[in-house]
Amino acid sequence: MRVLVTLFFITTFITNANAYDWGQTGHRTTGAIAEKYLSRKARKAIAKLLDGQSLALTSTYADEIKSDGKYRSYGPWHYVNVPFDTTYDVHPKSERGDLIAGIDICIDKIKSKTTSREEKAFHLKLLIHFIGDLHQPLHTGLSDDKGGNDFQVQWFNKGTNLHSVWDTKMIDSYGMSYTEISDNMPAFSKKQRRAMSAGTHRDWMKESRILVKDIYQNTKSGEKLSYRYMYDYFETLKGQLHKGGVRLASLLNELLG
Numbered sequence: 001m002r003v004l005v006t007l008f009f010i011t012t013f014i015t016n017a018n019a020y021d022w023g024q025t026g027h028r029t030t031g032a033i034a035e036k037y038l039s040r041k042a043r044k045a046i047a048k049l050l051d052g053q054s055l056a057l058t059s060t061y062a063d064e065i066k067s068d069g070k071y072r073s074y075g076p077w078h079y080v081n082v083p084f085d086t087t088y089d090v091h092p093k094s095e096r097g098d099l100i101a102g103i104d105i106c107i108d109k110i111k112s113k114t115t116s117r118e119e120k121a122f123h124l125k126l127l128i129h130f131i132g133d134l135h136q137p138l139h140t141g142l143s144d145d146k147g148g149n150d151f152q153v154q155w156f157n158k159g160t161n162l163h164s165v166w167d168t169k170m171i172d173s174y175g176m177s178y179t180e181i182s183d184n185m186p187a188f189s190k191k192q193r194r195a196m197s198a199g200t201h202r203d204w205m206k207e208s209r210i211l212v213k214d215i216y217q218n219t220k221s222g223e224k225l226s227y228r229y230m231y232d233y234f235e236t237l238k239g240q241l242h243k244g245g246v247r248l249a250s251l252l253n254e255l256l257g
Contacts, residue, residue: 135240166237
């Protein structure tokens with residue numbers, strides 16, 4: 001009986017982990033890209049808070065703590081669901097919080113002069129993850145299908161859901177590690193990175209929302225997705241990983257640089 005209960009919780013954790021965000025490769029790619037653009041001061045401050053751990057390594061922390069019940073309240077911070085016919089500003093907010101509110105809190109905690117070092121480190125780890133989540137379009141999707149988790153499709157003739165396709169399936173099919181992906185991203189000038197990082201995380205959410213609408217318009221429930229879908233969308237996915245990294249670095253430079 002104990003074995004069955006243990007297996008149940010392990011299965012539940014894995015299912016929930018896969019339901020919420022970029023897989024490990026996606027998050028680590030964003031973290032590795034951000035590392036390249038940190039200011040010297042921010043790099044030093046981050047190393048002190050994270051005990052020398054890299055952004056790539058830390059980027060999956062917010063998923064890893066999901067198996068611990070005391071962190072359950074942070075679950076809703078991984079996504080934000082808004083119907084297409086309205087906006088985040090006017091749509092009723094969840095009492096449990098959401099991705100935007102979670103990022104707000106992390107920023108406030110990191111900026112505060114009264115926050116303890118441990119609390120700053122914790123919220124820094126969350127922020128690194130959540131900026132990655134913000135650039136996975138299905139994290140800004142619809143509550144009706146749980147951000148694409150109930151949108152059933154096939155990926156190379158195997159059943160899955162739309163959220164999983166964007167989380168892991170396309171990245172896994174590409175066959176590169178996070179270091180290979182991050183190292184082979186196009187180089188942007190400082191001016192280009194500055195333009196890319198303009199605005200706030202609310203503006204970046206609106207960009208993801210535009211992508212979500214396009215994804216829903218061009219994907220049918222039950223559709224067989226494979227090479228053509230990779231051709232149509234993988235450059236978009238890589239662009240989101242790249243933007244996430246550049247913007248994460250910009251935000252961390254602002255907060256800690």
